[in-house]
Amino acid sequence: MKTKILVTGACGQIGTELVKALRKAHGWKNVITSDLYPATEGMQQGGLYLSLDVLNKKKLGYLVEQTGTTQIYHLAASLSAIAEKNPVAAWELNMRGLLNVLEIAREKNVAQVFWPSSIAVFGPDSMPSVCFQNSKADPLTVYGISKMAGEYWCRYYKRNFGLDVRSLRYPGLVSHSAPAGGGTTDYAVDIFHQAIAKGSYTCFLKENTCLPMMYMPDAVRATLELMAAPIENLSVDTSYNISAMNFTPAELAAELKKHMELKVNYAPDSRQQIADSWPLSINDRQAQQDWGWQPHYDLAGMVKDMLGHLTFKEAVWLK
Numbered sequence: 001m002k003t004k005i006l007v008t009g010a011c012g013q014i015g016t017e018l019v020k021a022l023r024k025a026h027g028w029k030n031v032i033t034s035d036l037y038p039a040t041e042g043m044q045q046g047g048l049y050l051s052l053d054v055l056n057k058k059k060l061g062y063l064v065e066q067t068g069t070t071q072i073y074h075l076a077a078s079l080s081a082i083a084e085k086n087p088v089a090a091w092e093l094n095m096r097g098l099l100n101v102l103e104i105a106r107e108k109n110v111a112q113v114f115w116p117s118s119i120a121v122f123g124p125d126s127m128p129s130v131c132f133q134n135s136k137a138d139p140l141t142v143y144g145i146s147k148m149a150g151e152y153w154c155r156y157y158k159r160n161f162g163l164d165v166r167s168l169r170y171p172g173l174v175s176h177s178a179p180a181g182g183g184t185t186d187y188a189v190d191i192f193h194q195a196i197a198k199g200s201y202t203c204f205l206k207e208n209t210c211l212p213m214m215y216m217p218d219a220v221r222a223t224l225e226l227m228a229a230p231i232e233n234l235s236v237d238t239s240y241n242i243s244a245m246n247f248t249p250a251e252l253a254a255e256l257k258k259h260m261e262l263k264v265n266y267a268p269d270s271r272q273q274i275a276d277s278w279p280l281s282i283n284d285r286q287a288q289q290d291w292g293w294q295p296h297y298d299l300a301g302m303v304k305d306m307l308g309h310l311t312f313k314e315a316v317w318l319k
């Protein structure tokens, strides 16, 4: 069967990078992107783009049928910080959106679905420092609750309808192609842009707040590797822990200062409370065992690569 991929929420931080990789792997004609925005000529440049609200199940079903979609990558969601500002709307988007995708996939015989979960499923009662694959979920945010429930919905569709749904618990992701979309880990993206533009940054988390993080090329590769893994190798039917690095804002700032002048102030806001409820690190042994997961980037490698891309774009002189 020919692969035909539909990506929802494709204009966001992950979609911007994942779509490029999917198009490289499967051909640009076979990857259809969609998001809330109206279709423009510019958007069609790399391949077909369709305007799609994932809450519109009828249109989702119509598009899946008309395009002969065989895989859905469902990225549309509200991230942690934005979700806390309007919990009911975030629940509706994150849950109804996922259920629409799962139902349409079942009804239209879509072969595979990818749906991202997050380290936000963990919380104070999970583990004091390291969260293992089967550590207790204990989300304090509406975002984390929606990810936890989503994981169990994915498992339900897998067990009851045989739907091949695969999922990763992404850590905070750092990337240079698109802005971060309203999460608690966004500081680790913003700091690069402010450092280059102004040489200073005011961080909304405390300097010693350690969180699990990952560079986008690793996250994209993990996604492709999981989706290509033989199904019989996959022992986790909720969502896989994956890990790459753990760092604090102060450690990220110190790494940046090896390359440039930078002054960082700390003015924690409501996002601090969210970060304080998340794990310090993640154990991903199951992903390593089942489908060979290994990250390529550590903090130093990520900072160097990010600055290379951003300074190329913004033509800024580096020390």
Ligand code: NAD
Pocket: 008, 009, 010, 011, 012, 013, 014, 015, 034, 035, 036, 037, 052, 053, 054, 055, 074, 075, 076, 077, 078, 079, 093, 116, 117, 118, 119, 169, 170, 171, 172, 173, 174, 179, 180, 181, 182, 183, 185
């Ligand atoms: P993002 O906010 O950057 O992008 C989400 C996209 O969804 C946006 O382009 C937005 O316009 C679109 N969208 C919003 N409502 C929609 C709707 N009703 N219909 C269709 N599209 C809609 O998010 P992201 O960082 O790309 O994250 C994608 C997924 O990965 C989410 O499920 C998120 O929870 C998960 N995730 C992200 C991170 C991270 O650090 N970026 C970490 C863990 C998990």
Ligand code: AKB
Pocket: 079, 080, 081, 117, 118, 119, 120, 143, 170, 171, 172, 173, 182, 183, 184, 185, 186
């Ligand atoms: C967020 O901060 O909301 C995301 C995530 C870790 O899920 N980056």
